Amino acid sequence: MTKIDSELIRRWLNGWTVARSLPAAEPVESAGDGLRSTCNQPGREVEVFxxxxxxxxxxxxxLAAAVALAGKTTWLTVPTLRPGTVEAVVGAAGLEVLHRSEWLMTTDLTEHPQHEPAAPYAREVRTEGPVTVVSLHDPSGEVAARGTIAVVGADAIADRIETDAAHRRRGLGRAVMSALAEAAVAQGARTGLLIASEEGQRLYTPLGWRHEADVLIARGPVIPATR
Structure with missing residues (x-):
């Protein structure tokens, strides 16, 4: 395969906006080039995919030229099997490339390994509509690890999988992912999708998640430094 399927990107984005309670992404001006999401985060007001x-x-x-001229800080997120070519194109447009490893990953949720949280952690699962949030609490009641998954049709998009620094290396990430997969399957989902950081890749790969594409992220407009 020499290109990433655009429909896979759309499916991930549809679920990501649901997971984060964002408005549905809209097409950019050049029809078919990409989609735009309003994030309204400091330093990330808009994101173009x-x-x-x-x-x-x-x-x-x-897309890169439009981001370079944007009136708000805009991220350009590019799932790709050709990261070197992509970096050259966005760099030529004057965008700032964020040099970090990100992967678009998928899995068959019906075959996801199951891991229970080790004692003394307690699991809480809350589902509201298509979104499930799993939290693992320590004996004091503080959240030690958490994650979110949004079900859209047969897809489930995992997002914001986090373990507090004081509770790492105890298998809590595996337990969160197991509970999210179980909840998603119960809602009819089969395929899991997510974008993984380098740290996340080390968690998800042993659980059977597969690399589908690299994800290159750039941002603009770049404001020249003042002298």
């Missing part, structure tokens, strides 16, 4: 970067580098160049 490229859909056809591998099959049509010109579509990526158009």
């Amino acid at each position: 490229a859909l056809r970067a591998d099959e049509d580098p010109e579509s990526l160049a158009r």
Whole structure:
């Protein structure tokens, strides 16, 4: 395979916006190039997701040029099987590339390994509509680890899987992912999707999640440093 399927990107994005209670992403001006999500986070007001970067580098160049001229801080997120080419295109547009390893990953949730949280941690599972939040609490009641998953049709998109620094290396991340997968399957989901940081990749890969594409992230407009 020489390009990432744009439909897979759309499916992930549909669930990601649901998981974060964001408005549905909208097409950018050049139809088919990408989708735009309003994030309203400091330093990340808008995020644009490229859909056809591998099959049509010109579509990526158009998106990068638009981000470079944006009035708000805008991230450009590019799932790709050609990260070197993508970095060259967004760099030529003057965007700042965030040099960190991110992967788009998928799995069959019906075969997800199950791990219970070790004592003395207690698990809490809360589901509201399509979104489930799993929290693991220590004996004092503080949240030691947590994660979210949103079910959209047969897909479930995991997001914000976090373990507090004081509670790491105790298998809590595995326990959170197990509970999220179980809840999603109970709601009819089969395929899991997520974007993983380098730390997340080390958690998800042993659980059977597969790398589908690298994810390159850049941002703009870049404000020149004042002298």
